[in-house]
Amino acid sequence: MPGLIRCANQEDIDLSFTSLAASPASDGAARAAHSKATSDLILAAILNSLDDDKAEEVMQIDLRGRSEMADWMVIASGRSSRQVGAISEKLADRLKAELGVVCKVEGKETGDWVLIDAGDVIVHVFRPEVREFYQLEKMWQPTGAAAGSSR
Template identity: 60%
Template sequence: MKSLDDDQAVEAVSIPLAGKSSIADYMVVASGRSSRQVASMATKLAQKIKDQFGHSPKIEGLNTADWVLIDAGDVIVHLFRPEVRSFYNLERMWAFGDASPEHA
């Protein structure tokens, strides 16, 4: 999440998925102010993951950058433009059983 904070991501939240799903241990959801910022954050984050862990994460949605998904194995990162994030509201969908998602 530090990489996202460095890139001025908006409203970054981490949602624990343990016991809710086998797809990952955590989901991170954040917004950028524009498609250009979302694409930039995704590209930088993917490079940092590759540098640190030696493998490139799977990335989807980079061409339009309205919603970019980065699959880093144990962590799934969703980067949105604000209006797209509001429409899909992943935090609410995945935070079932929790009072609220963890803010990191």
């Protein structure tokens, strides 16, 4: 069933979940296109969920070609430990319900820094003070970049 996904660049993309699942896996180019669409679909769902839950200072970092661990990293803040935990829990629940993506979640108990591993997309949700201390954005930004790709 097709659905419209609002992507970070504010374009609507019509993605059919059945067409993604049914794409031919025998052709290498098709498999690469399927993988890219899947990571972009997961990214769009994550950004929508973070927006719905009022996450602050959401930043996405393109890791394609820079790291084998994931295609995208998303960094966001919540105003309190309680909000950080709620954002993370709802995100994992939505990804499982909407896309069938089962996430690994670490750090939800303390709510200072929660890591959500959604496969092709890694999400970090911080309390503002903890985010400022670790400054992950600076570690992953290209050399000389003043600001990352934010939403």
